[in-house]
Amino acid sequence: MKKIYFVFALVLFCIFPLKAAEKNIKTLSFVADDIHPVRIWENHPVPFAVPEDSGRKEILIRPKSKRRRISQISDPEIYPFIVPGGKPRPAVVIAPGGGYSYVTWEPVIKVGYWLQKNGFNAFILKYRCPGRRDAALTDMARAIRLIRYRAKEFNVDPQRVGVIGFSAGGHLCASVSAFSGEPYPAADEADKLDYRPDFAALIYPAYLVKDVKSLTLTNNFKIDKTTPPTFLVQTADDPIKVENALAWHLALLRAGVSCEMHIWDKGGHGYGISKTKHPVSDWPEIALKWFRRVTEKK
Numbered sequence: 001m002k003k004i005y006f007v008f009a010l011v012l013f014c015i016f017p018l019k020a021a022e023k024n025i026k027t028l029s030f031v032a033d034d035i036h037p038v039r040i041w042e043n044h045p046v047p048f049a050v051p052e053d054s055g056r057k058e059i060l061i062r063p064k065s066k067r068r069r070i071s072q073i074s075d076p077e078i079y080p081f082i083v084p085g086g087k088p089r090p091a092v093v094i095a096p097g098g099g100y101s102y103v104t105w106e107p108v109i110k111v112g113y114w115l116q117k118n119g120f121n122a123f124i125l126k127y128r129c130p131g132r133r134d135a136a137l138t139d140m141a142r143a144i145r146l147i148r149y150r151a152k153e154f155n156v157d158p159q160r161v162g163v164i165g166f167s168a169g170g171h172l173c174a175s176v177s178a179f180s181g182e183p184y185p186a187a188d189e190a191d192k193l194d195y196r197p198d199f200a201a202l203i204y205p206a207y208l209v210k211d212v213k214s215l216t217l218t219n220n221f222k223i224d225k226t227t228p229p230t231f232l233v234q235t236a237d238d239p240i241k242v243e244n245a246l247a248w249h250l251a252l253l254r255a256g257v258s259c260e261m262h263i264w265d266k267g268g269h270g271y272g273i274s275k276t277k278h279p280v281s282d283w284p285e286i287a288l289k290w291f292r293r294v295t296e297k298k
Helices: 002-015 017-025 051-055 105-117 133-149 168-177 243-255 279-295
Strands: 059-061 069-071 077-081 089-095 121-126 156-166 200-203 209-211 230-235 259-264
Touching: 077 105, 077 133, 089 105, 089 133, 089 168, 089 279, 105 121, 105 156, 121 133, 133 156, 133 168, 156 168, 156 279, 168 200, 200 279, 209 243, 230 243, 230 279, 243 259, 259 279
Parallel strands: 089 121, 089 156, 156 200, 200 230, 230 259
Antiparallel strands: 059 069, 077 121
């Protein structure tokens, strides 16, 4: 009888080995079977690496929540959403929010599919956290360079690579847009390319403003004519403060940089592209028109 059970179990294993393997290899940041992540620092010295990175495993914050919040990230990746076929397309790197403590995953997956559906090649950036802003900045700079370097593979126009970020991700996009100098030591051919985006969208950005009364920015930004055209969204009742968008808009205006800002009365924070009862839910349609204008070939 034991032999019969053993043979039956062996047959089941032989029939369903791929299913079992698939379940085991899906990581916390799994998106879909056809979305294959790319390690951005593979075969490259990792800036701001710490000894703990080698044994660190990603964890879920609030694991019972419907939204995955991934933390303890030490091996950053990009997740490509590529439009099939056709001529080279504009690309948009997506920076999730999460206060630099974690990355909020489900909302940016929606953004990736939304951009792909509308003709943009999208790349979600899973950047290092928690509390690693300098490392996250280098992750973003490297991601932009890598997409430009592998433009043919990704079917991307390297002269039309932008960013969109939400909350802390908005701060990350602002940081790479207005950084002075070299973010990390160059080590390969990709590092010879520009790390600045060609356009940026900051959606309910955080950590930009130093003084809400004077609308002065924090000291780590250098805004000048090299700062890319920017699209801003925020609401007056955002607990993170609408002055973040107002201060960024004012600084870009003073520098002579194109900037489009949309402020709504209500909507709070963290709504992403989901439909809510507030009119701010209309921002994706407005942003899409802006994306198309700034990426239109003259």
